[in-house]
Amino acid sequence: MERMAVLDTIQKLEILADAAKYDASCASSGTAKRNSAGGKGIGSTEGMGICHAYAPDGRCISLLKILLTNHCIFDCHYCINRKSSNVRRAKFTPREVADLTLTFYRRNYIEGLFLSSGIIKSSNHTMELLVETARILREEHDFRGYIHLKTIPEADGELAHQAGLYADRVSINVELPTDTGLTRLAPDKDSRQIEGAMGGMKMAIRQSKDERKRFKHAPRFAPGGQSTQMIVGADAATDADIVGKASRLYDNFRLRRVYYSAFSPIPDASAVLPLKRPPLMREHRLYQSDWLMRFYGFAPREVMQATEADGNLPLDIDPKLAWALKFRERFPVDVNRSSREDLLRVPGLGTRAVGQILASRRHRTLRLDDVAKLTVSITRVRPFICTADWRPTLLTDRADLRGILAPKQEQLELFAA
Amino acid sequence: MTALQHVKLGTYYVVHMPEPDDFAFWRERARQLVQCDVPPDRVAWVEPGGNGSLFSHGDKRLPVPEDENRVIRASKRFLTLARNVAHHSDPERFSLLYAMLWRLQSNPRILEDKADNQVRRLEDMDKAVRRDAHKMHAFVRFRMVETEGGGEHYVAWFEPDHHIVRREAGFFVRRFANMHWSILTPKGCIHWDGETLRESGPAQKSDAPQGDPAEDLWRKYYASIFNPARLKIGAMLKEMPRKYWKNMPEAALIPELVAGAQKRESDMVDAGSLEFEDRPETLGAIDKAIHACRKCPIGSLDNQAVMGEGPADASLMIVGEQPGDQEDQAGKPFVGPAGQVLDAALETAGIERRETYVTNAVKHFKYVQRGKRRLHQSPTAKEIDVCRWWHEAERAIVKPKVVLAMGASAARAMLGKTVSISKARGEPIALEDGSELWVTAHPSYLLRLDGDAKAEQERLFAADLAAVKERLAELAE
Structure with a gap:
């Protein structure tokens, strides 16, 4: 690249990466396996995503996550790029984005591209530019890395379909958990339109899977599925509302992931936004509850049972522990006899530890020491299990159990990204 | 086969590994030793450069099994595990693997016992190697150098913890099949020219390029x-x-x-600068607070805040844009020329201004000074949004059944987005609190028109007010 071009690009990159950072997702996993052997270009995807760097906010950097432009005709109050915001604006051409993606990919900085955009001129015009970027990468450069396109719900179905043919993953943000929140904070958006577009994506993904069962060479459509994002703490929705919404979205649209993004201060914020930012821990608790539903066999209503009187999950303890403290009659669980489902309910036992307990107990009767080897903290687990040499006779009934088990330090953000 | 080559009680054997990651070599020797019933404590495994002299009394010739076809048991899981563990940098890895292979002969499912210390140690090593490999995929950073022929050569310097370089070559070959690249490490290097993979000995950081634009x-x-x-x-x-x-x-x-x-x-x-205090709960408190408000630049001009006016339980609230020059001087809303247009239209429609709460979207007069005159300036979307806090407080107290927003600024204040008056007028819009919003033009717009356009807009304005009046009557029933 010429020196001048680098300088020009560097300024645009600064603006358009900064504008993209409020999208939580950076996943590059779960797509079809492929590589560049026998091709003309570069790139591979091998199932597991790769995080090529981590920023000091603890988030993984897997993809080049940028906006094509941060000009926008919409005026969503939570968004740094809204029409009435006084931010610096910039615009990349599809070819510039493709070149930048390849420059980074060749140096092994990234797994691919996550492209989104402000709406310029019209939804269709913007969507055409997003699709064109993906087309340049796939067709002109035979790029076989990962592409995630944020599709625009207001754009034509045909354009969304083309996006799905080039992209590994497509996503449409529902933005806010409630319709009233959407009306207030994203007055140009419409929840029926958003969910309609998600429904269209679901159909196209399913249809492509069916076709590939019958015809080996049928084109793949978004093999990495679709995901969405909700902003937490910008409207009055409670955690119970959010969990309910997420579970409906998982059911209705077969989403791979629902991302939560705690509303965070933005430069030149709109006055309509809430006065206080939500604690980051709230976002973390929502991810934990998401995990409980996806991997631990919790029904949405069971997660809601873990919320407190105000409809929110406790911040000081995780939702699994909160649930266990409310349903103490379900404990202790006998690690030598209980089912996998019951073991998964034990606070402090992850899916991996449960698998190891189930395998080990075929060989020995587990004692507390044995369980300690398989878990991070036996102190956390102890009140809820019995082993050959341990029964928590009094502990489970103690009124101050919550105080004993609540972690003293803030936990790490493990689930975002 | 001579008797000497058979296993002897009390004999130690030493196996020198040709490469630190040669799993195939270990597997052959390990099978042979198990076939000869050599227990783990009688074998030493020495990697290249390792300290073999400690075992100088050991026999480097391995015993030959009596039955080379004797089946040695190793589960699929063990082989996967062992393949990874063989790349670990722990000098004890081959001994540990041999000990586990030995135990597998009597208990083929021993690896399931995750509470067993030896199993755990091997699993930890397996995990460490896989993590190291994953981090290599992630953190290798190529730097591009131009070759003499004008081609591009991508070179990286990486320092793995374990002996994984050769093992991970495939990943980079599959990903960068058509690039020429080299990965240099202190544990050996790999090079790809687009067709073949070549290996070379350990390198130093200074062998790699120092930067890339x-x-x-x-x-x-x-x-x-x-x-x-x-x-x-x-x-x-x-x-x-x-x-x-x-x-x-x-x-x-x-x-x-x-x-x-x-x-x-x-x-x-x-x-x-959004540190608003608690929302005021009386109109008097709002009046006081807006006089002190400097949350947008308009508040800092030479002007005074103009509070809404009317009964605190009015069923109709009329919202304008902002006070004008005369309103600013009087401290009351709609007393200037636009106010006169409004008053006349209200009278025609049969709406009592005394029973109506009249206010503005923006509480201060925004102007530019031109000589002695102060010229009206439209508030920005941002300024309207900031001021939304105050008129929402007014609405929460007055609780009108109908809100009439006059002009684009007032409509934006109510809806949060900029709408076109011609499209939004004529139909009620439901608001969050159950009240309804009607949108019409601002009376000052009528003042700027003349001729047919003026007549047409006056007719529309009157029609909007009449519709509001009718709606109020319906709601009052």
Whole structure:
């Protein structure tokens, strides 16, 4: 690249990466396996995503996550790029984005591209530019890395379909958990339109899977599925509302992931936004509850049972522990006899530890020491299990159990990204 | 076969590994030793450069099994595990693997016992090797150098913890099949020219190129994608420990990003300046508060805040844009020329202004000074949004059944978005609190028109007011 071009690009990159950072997702996993052997270009995807760097906010950097432009005709109050915001604006051409993606990919900085955009001129015009970027990468450069396109719900179905043919993953943000929140904070958006577009994506993904069962060479459509994002703490929705919404979205649209993004201060914020930012821990608790539903066999209503009187999950303890403290009659669980489902309910036992307990107990009767080897903290687990040499006779009934088990330090953000 | 080659009680055997990661070699020797019933404590495994002299009394000739076809049991899981563990840097890895192979002969499912210390140690080593490989995929950073022929050669320097370089070559070949690249490491190097993979001995950091212009772009990206409002250093360190930083161009930025984060966040919050107090609960309190409001630049001009006017239980609230020159001087809304247009139209429609709460979307007069005159300036969307706080407080107290927004600014204040008056007028719009919004033109717009256009707009304005009057009558029933 010429020196001048680098300088020009560097300024645009600064603006358009900064504008993209409020999208939580950076996943590059779960797509079809492929590589560049026998091709003309570069790139591979091998199932597991790769995080090529981590920023000091603890988030993984897997993809080049940028906006094509941060000009926008919409005026969503939570968004740094809204029409009435006084931010610096910039615009990349599809070819510039493709070149930048390849420059980074060749140096092994990234797994691919996550492209989104402000709406310029019209939804269709913007969507055409997003699709064109993906087309340049796939067709002109035979790029076989990962592409995630944020599709625009207001754009034509045909354009969304083309996006799905080039992209590994497509996503449409529902933005806010409630319709009233959407009306207030994203007055140009419409929840029926958003969910309609998600429904269209679901159909196209399913249809492509069916076709590939019958015809080996049928084109793949978004093999990495679709995901969405909700902003937490910008409207009055409670955690119970959010969990309910997420579970409906998982059911209705077969989403791979629902991302939560705690509303965070933005430069030149709109006055309509809430006065206080939500604690980051709230976002973390929502991810934990998401995990409980996806991997631990919790029904949405069971997660809601873990919320407190105000409809929110406790911040000081995780939702699994909160649930266990409310349903103490379900404990202790006998690690030598209980089912996998019951073991998964034990606070402090992850899916991996449960698998190891189930395998080990075929060989020995587990004692507390044995369980300690398989878990991070036996102190956390102890009140809820019995082993050959341990029964928590009094502990489970103690009124101050919550105080004993609540972690003293803030936990790490493990689930975002 | 002579008797000497058979296993003897009390004999130690020493196996010298040709390469630190030669799993196939270990597997052959290990099978042979188990077939000869040599227990783990009688075998020493020495890697290249390892200290073999400790075992100088050991026999380097291995025993020959009586039955070479004797089946040695090793589960699929063990082979997968052993293949990974063989690449670990722990000098004891081959001995541990042999001990486990030995135990597998009497208990083929021993690996399931995750509470067994030896099983756990091997699993930890397996995990460490897989993690090292994953981090190599992630953290290798190529630098481009131009070759003499004008081609591009991508060269990386990487320092793995374990003997994984050869093992991971395939990943880079599959990904960068059509690039020429080299990965240099202290544990040996791999090179790909687009067709064949070549290996070479250990390299030094100085053998690799020192920079690449694209790194400026990458560093800018890294700094820009970081959100200073959510600093989580622990989470970063867990996945990207410091030991990797020295070979990652972006990592040099981390200290300054962390140091600047808090200031950047507080600057953002200050710039937003959204520290509103609790919402006032009486009209008097709002009146007092707006006089002190400097949350947007209009409040700092030479003007005074103009509070809404009318009964605190009015069923109709009329919202204009902002006070004008005369309103600012009088401290009352709609007393100037636009107010006169409004009053006349209200009278025609049969709406009592005394029973109506009249207010503005923006509480202060925005103007530019031209000589002695103060010329009206439209408020920006941002200024309207800031002031929304105050008229929402008014609405929460007055609780009107119908709100009439006059002009685009008032409509924006109510809806949060800019709408076209011609499209929005004539139909009620439901508001969150159950009341309804009607939109019409601002009376000052009528003052700027003349001729047919004026007549047409006056007719529409009157029709809007008449519709509101009718609606109020319906709602009152």
